[in-house]
Amino acid sequence: MFYLIQLLNAVQYGLLLFLLASGLTLIFGIMGVINLAHGSFYMVGAYLAYWLAKLTGSLWLAIPIGIVIAFAIGLLLETAIFSRLYKRDHLYQVLLTFGLILIFEELRSILFGDEVHGVAIPALLDYSIPLTDTLSYPVYRLFVTAVCLGVAGLLYFVIHKTRIGMMIRAGTSNREMAASLGVNIPLLFALVFAVGMALAAFAGTIAAPISSVFPGMGNQILIICFVVVVIGGIGSINGAMIASLAIGCADTIGKVIAAEYSAIAVYLVMALILLWRPQGIANKA
Amino acid sequence: MSSAPIIEARELHTYYDASHILHGVDFSVRAGEAVGLMGRNGMGKTTLIRTLVGHVPPRRGELKINGQVMTHAAPHLIARQGIAYVPEGRGVFPNLTVKENLLMAACPRPDQQCEWNFERVLEIFPRLAERLAHGGQQLSGGEQQMLAIGRALMTNPILLILDEATEGLAPLVAREIWQIIKSVRDSGIAAIIVDKNFAALSALTDRNVILVKGRVVFEGSGEELKAKPELLHQHLGI
Numbered sequence: 339m340f341y342l343i344q345l346l347n348a349v350q351y352g353l354l355l356f357l358l359a360s361g362l363t364l365i366f367g368i369m370g371v372i373n374l375a376h377g378s379f380y381m382v383g384a385y386l387a388y389w390l391a392k393l394t395g396s397l398w399l400a401i402p403i404g405i406v407i408a409f410a411i412g413l414l415l416e417t418a419i420f421s422r423l424y425k426r427d428h429l430y431q432v433l434l435t436f437g438l439i440l441i442f443e444e445l446r447s448i449l450f451g452d453e454v455h456g457v458a459i460p461a462l463l464d465y466s467i468p469l470t471d472t473l474s475y476p477v478y479r480l481f482v483t484a485v486c487l488g489v490a491g492l493l494y495f496v497i498h499k500t501r502i503g504m505m506i507r508a509g510t511s512n513r514e515m516a517a518s519l520g521v522n523i524p525l526l527f528a529l530v531f532a533v534g535m536a537l538a539a540f541a542g543t544i545a546a547p548i549s550s551v552f553p554g555m556g557n558q559i560l561i562i563c564f565v566v567v568v569i570g571g572i573g574s575i576n577g578a579m580i581a582s583l584a585i586g587c588a589d590t591i592g593k594v595i596a597a598e599y600s601a602i603a604v605y606l607v608m609a610l611i612l613l614w615r616p617q618g619i620a621n622k623a
Numbered sequence: 624m625s626s627a628p629i630i631e632a633r634e635l636h637t638y639y640d641a642s643h644i645l646h647g648v649d650f651s652v653r654a655g656e657a658v659g660l661m662g663r664n665g666m667g668k669t670t671l672i673r674t675l676v677g678h679v680p681p682r683r684g685e686l687k688i689n690g691q692v693m694t695h696a697a698p699h700l701i702a703r704q705g706i707a708y709v710p711e712g713r714g715v716f717p718n719l720t721v722k723e724n725l726l727m728a729a730c731p732r733p734d735q736q737c738e739w740n741f742e743r744v745l746e747i748f749p750r751l752a753e754r755l756a757h758g759g760q761q762l763s764g765g766e767q768q769m770l771a772i773g774r775a776l777m778t779n780p781i782l783l784i785l786d787e788a789t790e791g792l793a794p795l796v797a798r799e800i801w802q803i804i805k806s807v808r809d810s811g812i813a814a815i816i817v818d819k820n821f822a823a824l825s826a827l828t829d830r831n832v833i834l835v836k837g838r839v840v841f842e843g844s845g846e847e848l849k850a851k852p853e854l855l856h857q858h859l860g861i
């Protein structure tokens with residue numbers, strides 16, 4: 339039973355990582371932009387959950403409103419700032435998006451202060467399923483797992499089964515050719531970027547009751563997300579899924595075996611996978 | 624040929640960073656017309672095409688498409704004017720299946736009824752019909768070329784641009800591609816064709832343009848060109 343709980347935790351954490359990493363890998367893969375501020379949107383989502391839940395009294399309202407706000411901010415940032423970066427060197431992208439991290443952190447500090455805040459689990463899901471006499475599993479975590487699976491399924495469907503998905507994949511492999519077949523690349527980029535931001539913020543909102551809401555939470559998870567993107571293969575959603583679950587498991591197993599060294603497990607898995615597939619799981623050769 | 628011009632380019636000067644590639648090229652294509660674009664390697668044929676489709680906007684000069692000034696228009700807007708592009712190297716999306724390569728391009732011009740659709744493209748490319756579920760990278764060179772042409776037709780173009788469509792293909796496959804180009808021509812679609820095979824090319828074109836170092840040095844029919852063997856020899860190595 340103990341192992342079942344650990345497995346469920348690993349999957350839940352992995353799927354949450356996937357929500358973040360899928361946007362990051364798409365933005366990196368299709369537009370070639372290294373977005374260090376991706377983690378900031380996770381934080382933005384979490385703080386929106388905290389703020390909106392307090393304001394409306396319900397996380398159920400906070401989640402959709404948070405997604406819409408994050409999508410809008412994403413769209414604004416893309417058109418105002420990121421669209422100017424696509425032709426620039428990666429150095430500019432790193433500098434600018436690092437600057438954005440500082441701005442988001444500063445805004446967070448001004449608006450919400452530097453304390454750790456908790457977000458209540460909605461009453462509907464605030465109970466645990468008893469597994470043995472002493473062990474039980476919180477339903478909210480199962481809910482997070484299910485929602486993440488749903489979003490992953492939706493993402494898979496859009497990317498593999500719809501025309502817009504074909505266009506995104508076409509744009510990832512050859513932007514000019516896609517444009518010459520009538521695809522409005524700037525619009526497609528703006529949408530993909532905003533959806534990526536909305537996914538990151540969504541991950542932040544639903545994770546808020548589990549992880550609580552604290553300064554620097556975006557940066558902590560950003561690094562793990564980059565690990566996922568790199569081992570999954572840049573630009574590959576399917577790779578990101580496998581990598582997210584692998585990292586989720588590595589992290590959880592690491593914590594069980596030796597809590598203070600759990601970070602090592604993650605990088606060990608990364609090293610092993612990259613030795614096997616230097617271009618990431620999704621890219622053979 | 625007095626039909627309306629699809630492309631009218633004047634005094635195009637195109638650069639790659641500091642290198643000046645096109646030096647004041649005038650170029651036009653009328654509705655239904657086939658233009659052969661000739662010249663040795665590195666003379667600027669591909670650059671001219673990339674300028675016309677919006678991938679490398681000219682630094683000076685003017686480009687009109689269907690009468691509208693589109694000198695700095697985005698490539699998708701030029702494509703939506705009915706200009707379809709089959710690039711050198713074919714540009715097949717390796718991560719899409721054959722079917723997806725075709726469907727993603729379907730008729731982006733809402734004003735037009737789509738004469739070329741999935742079924743009709745498969746009719747003229749039966750080989751693609753057998754490979755619909757294959758990935759773009761699993762095709763042979765000839766099949767990739769068919770896919771690139773079929774995909775261009777899916778956009779229902781009024782002008783088809785073919786850059787070295789038969790390059791690297793076995794003679795039999797190349798002949799098949801020429802057959803296809805001819806049937807596309809017969810359906811009334813205008814074309815710009817770049818090819819090393821002068822005989823096959825001039826049999827299909829109404830007019831030919833020779834580029835030398837980014838300048839037009841000859842413009843005329845295949846007959847006129849054949850009458851000037853020194854031009855053929857000097858500029859095309861024939």
Ligand SMILES: Nc1ncnc2c1ncn2[C@@H]1O[C@H](COP(=O)(O)OP(=O)(O)O)[C@@H](O)[C@H]1O
Binds near residue numbers: 662663664665670671
């Ligand atoms: N992307 C590029 N960057 C810089 N120079 C280029 C690029 N593409 C082509 N060139 C140069 O431009 C000139 C014309 O090339 P191109 O248009 O490809 O000729 P062609 O198609 O007639 O063989 C050549 O000298 C080539 O080296």
Ligand SMILES: [Mg+2]
Binds near residue numbers: 668669670711786
């Ligand atoms: Mg060329």
